[in-house]
Structure formats: structure tokens, C-alpha cells
Amino acid sequence: MQVCSTWLAVSRWDALWQRLTRRIWGRTHLLHATWRDEFIYWHRTAQNFRSGRSTHATLHFDDVDDPDGHTCRCLTLSDRHLACGFADGAVRLFELSTRNHLRTFHPHPANRLGHFSRAVSGIVFSNNNTTLVFATLDGDIHVAIINGPALADTAHVGSLVDDGTLVDFTGCGRWWVGLHAGAPGRAFHIWDSVTQLPIFVGGSLTDPEAVMGWHMLTEVTEFVGRIRVTSQESAVACTSSRVMVIDLSNPGVVLFDEEARRGLIVTSADVSDDAYISVDGRGRARVRRVDTMEDVCRFNVFGGGGGGSRVMGCMNRGYALMCVGGVIRVWEVEHGVLLYPFGERIGEVNALVANETHVAAASSDNTIHLWDFGAGAGAGAEAE
Numbered sequence: 001m002q003v004c005s006t007w008l009a010v011s012r013w014d015a016l017w018q019r020l021t022r023r024i025w026g027r028t029h030l031l032h033a034t035w036r037d038e039f040i041y042w043h044r045t046a047q048n049f050r051s052g053r054s055t056h057a058t059l060h061f062d063d064v065d066d067p068d069g070h071t072c073r074c075l076t077l078s079d080r081h082l083a084c085g086f087a088d089g090a091v092r093l094f095e096l097s098t099r100n101h102l103r104t105f106h107p108h109p110a111n112r113l114g115h116f117s118r119a120v121s122g123i124v125f126s127n128n129n130t131t132l133v134f135a136t137l138d139g140d141i142h143v144a145i146i147n148g149p150a151l152a153d154t155a156h157v158g159s160l161v162d163d164g165t166l167v168d169f170t171g172c173g174r175w176w177v178g179l180h181a182g183a184p185g186r187a188f189h190i191w192d193s194v195t196q197l198p199i200f201v202g203g204s205l206t207d208p209e210a211v212m213g214w215h216m217l218t219e220v221t222e223f224v225g226r227i228r229v230t231s232q233e234s235a236v237a238c239t240s241s242r243v244m245v246i247d248l249s250n251p252g253v254v255l256f257d258e259e260a261r262r263g264l265i266v267t268s269a270d271v272s273d274d275a276y277i278s279v280d281g282r283g284r285a286r287v288r289r290v291d292t293m294e295d296v297c298r299f300n301v302f303g304g305g306g307g308g309s310r311v312m313g314c315m316n317r318g319y320a321l322m323c324v325g326g327v328i329r330v331w332e333v334e335h336g337v338l339l340y341p342f343g344e345r346i347g348e349v350n351a352l353v354a355n356e357t358h359v360a361a362a363s364s365d366n367t368i369h370l371w372d373f374g375a376g377a378g379a380g381a382e383a384e
Helices: 005-011 014-025 035-051 207-215
Strands: 055-059 072-077 081-086 091-095 101-105 120-126 131-136 141-145 153-156 164-171 175-182 188-192 198-202 226-229 234-238 242-247 254-259 264-272 275-280 284-289 295-300 311-315 319-324 327-332 337-341 349-354 358-363 368-372
Touching: 014 035, 072 120, 072 349, 072 358, 081 120, 081 131, 081 358, 081 368, 091 131, 120 175, 131 164, 131 175, 164 207, 164 226, 175 207, 175 226, 226 264, 234 264, 275 311, 284 319, 311 349, 319 349
Parallel strands: 120 164, 264 311
Antiparallel strands: 055 368, 072 081, 081 091, 091 101, 120 131, 131 141, 141 153, 164 175, 175 188, 188 198, 226 234, 234 242, 242 254, 264 275, 275 284, 284 295, 311 319, 319 327, 327 337, 349 358, 358 368
16 A cells, blocks of 8 residues: 655654654653654553553562561652652662663661551652662651662651651652641651752641551551642642642642541552542542542442452553552442453552552552563563
8 A cells, every 4th residue: 555655754753753652651751762762662551551451570589678668658650760768767679671680779777666657658760760868757858869878868858746747748849748647737747859958837637647656656557548749740649538729830829628438448549640549438439620620430349259358559641559458459430341350369568659650559468569561571471
């Protein structure tokens, strides 16, 4: 079949492929030779994710001295790395392409106010994924250069007495954001990521959970709250009873505040781009647009049984993943249709994260699982 010369010329115009790749998958950095190659890679990867075609592996490390150091509390993905935050304050970095354990970063030694006060509460990749920023429950924030020393620099020294426990931590290019529990009126802390200086402290979201926040320092408890940054210069935060959206560009401005009448499962909440997902106490998942809080879709995570089981959730631009009863299931978020379960049963999980190419989970038996949906994942079997 002969192709029009004009269309052939247009199809080779790299700027067109760049625009399409950015619009459909939000990609702004070139990882392949041309933007046409980039588009083809992400298109094939999206097809893999929709059909459940992936390769599965478990990640290994053997540099643990403290038995509690085996417990992974949080996970963060970049294009090239997986960072895992542990209960002993260590952050272990794995290379996605080789699945090798590359580095282990530690905070500076400090006095412990509770056995778990140095547990990692959140991790952020920054500076074009050359730097790791991680926070611990005692409120300290640490910065590590990926190719630098194993001992991270302390960017901020927390004050448990004044602020309570730093129960969750996240960020983006411009801000670091922490969710605290334990001190009234000090739920949200926002830092300028360039100057590393605080620019806002306030908010009452976690005031009812103050006692739970303090208990996190000494014992393994349920998660108090979650906070995630959107692509709209805002952050979504929740506890089991309330959801709030705050404006990061105008600190202190609350964009949305809603009581959860049926309760929320804190570990189900996540954000991708401008969409937010949460699951209520009855297992009903709801995906909403953050700017308008309009529904995108709804579905039931207990549809195949498992009511009363722990729910751990995450999402990427096109799919929501929920681990219930040791099985991860995938829904597409445009219509809320269940696509497939993962073939591996991994038991209860402490953390779950996804981006457009990978899914990672930390199970309660101290195993870290990784699924690769990249365009070369054809060697993996399609999920049943």
C-alpha cells in the first residue's frame, strides 16, 4: 500500500511524537533515541499493563543488623530506581533494569524517642532523580546523593514535642510536604525544596489522631494518615475520617474538606497526576478529579470476597491497584472495570507503589516484590 508523501513526512516529525507522548503519558524526558521511539515504548508498555503482561522478581539484600530493619514501611519509584524505606531508618536503593541492590543510605545517629522513631515515613526522588530525600517519624528530613556518601545529610531537625510524629512525607520539584500527628493545629508542614526552609505549618486534619501518632513511635500500629502531591500544585491528605486538599502555591488555603461518613481505609489512598483514589469502610473505591472532586469511577474492592481484609492501594495514570487478602487486582480508572488479578499471592503487604512501568510491593514476610511491565516484558506470562 502506497502512503501519501505528506503523511509520511509528518509521521517522521519528531516534535509531533514528543507532543503526543507528553499529552498521553505525561512524559517530558527522553529515554530513547527519538520521541517516536519513546512513543512506541510507552504505547507497548501501556498495552502490557492493560493485558497483565509482566515479569515478576523478588529483590534481595543482606545488610541488615537490626531484626526490625527487615520491615519495609514505604516504597518510591523513579524511571530507573526503586527506593525502600525501612523501620531502622535505612533507605535501600535498587536498580530497576538489573534488580540489583545498589546502595543503602542511613540518617545520622540520633537519640531515639521510641523504638520506631527513626523509621522512614516517606521518600522523594529529586533533582532529576539524582537525589533522595527521606523523612523519619521523629520529624527529621535527610538528603542523600545517589552516587554520594551512604550517610545522608540532615536538612531539617524535627521537634517531636512541638510537632508530633511525622506520619507521612511526600514532595515534588518545588515542595516537600509532611503530615504530622500529635500536636494540635500542626498537621501540615511545607518546605521549600530548594532552600530546605519551612514555609508553612498548620492545619487540624490529624488532631483526632494525636494519640495514635504518638503510639507509632513505640509500637506497630495502623497508618494514621496519608498525604500525596498532585500535578495541580496541591496535596491530598486523609485520615480514616476526613479528606482534605490544600493549596501548595498558597500555603494555608484549604481547597476541599470533607468528612468521610463511612470511614476511609487510609492505606488505600493515592494520587496520580490530577486523580485521587480512596476506599471507604465498606470496600467501595472512588476515583475523583482533585480540582473539581467530580467522580471518575467507582468500584468495589471486595467484589470477589475478602471483606474485612486489609487494603493497600496505589494508582498510576491509567490503573488502580488494590491488594486485598494477599492478591493484587487491577482496575482501569476510566470506567472502573476490573481487568485482572496478579498471579502471585504475596500475603499482607506493608507498602505498594506503581508507576507506568513497574509495580512494587513490600510484604509482611519482609519480601520485596517487583513487576516489570516495560515494553520488553513479553517474556512474562499474561496474568490470569
